[in-house]
Amino acid sequence: MVRFVIIGIVIAVAFTLYALVDAAMTDGSRARGVSKPVWVVLVVLLPVIGGVLWFMIGKGATPAKRPAAPDDDPRFAGTRMSSADLDSHMRDLEQRLRELDDEKFPGEEASDPDAEPRGEEQPGPDDDAAQK
Template sequence: MARLLIIGGFLAAVFWVYSIVDCAVQPATRHRGVSKTAWIFIVVLLPVIGGILWFVIGRRRANDSGVRPVIAPDDDPAFLRSISKTEQDARIRRLEEELARLDEESDEPPATDQRP
């Protein structure tokens, strides 16, 4: 029974230290709710419960920003609203023509070196 208490205490201490370090090294943009300093105080003053609160409530995941990353202008809704339908159609036509030219260039068979 005493061994279980020692092992449990050791695991609680390891979790507590890990929680403090994780909270301290995360950028301020990854903290939810209160400030980074407040989270560190919560984790330090409430050893196991503070760590659990940090991982469940306070730590924002990398993909938990709520904002979809914009990869290209065509993916940006604000950009799409800013251009008119005729501009969109002209842009699509230009892209289709460019793709057709690229297809024609790549369809040619490679030149062979014929020697007599």
């Protein structure tokens, strides 16, 4: 029977220390009911009961911060374009894409855009050694 009492005391002390450290380290804005220093004093003066009260009443849940969508962000919403500006911007982007599609690089043949690629291989350094 004495063993159970000792084990109970050890558990009560561990729980009280855990509650005390948690109450002391928690941000003051999360403390509900009374201020954070009052909770620390309650946990010390009422060892087990103070810890239970701290976890059940005093420690407020952290509100989950929902990520804002870009259109909810005032920085984003302040730079919205009008419909006419957006249409003009889209036309400019499409024109730039057409120019990039039509661009020819050195060594590139002018080919029909509808034609399939032929899959010809370029000669590599090993091909020159095999021919000699």
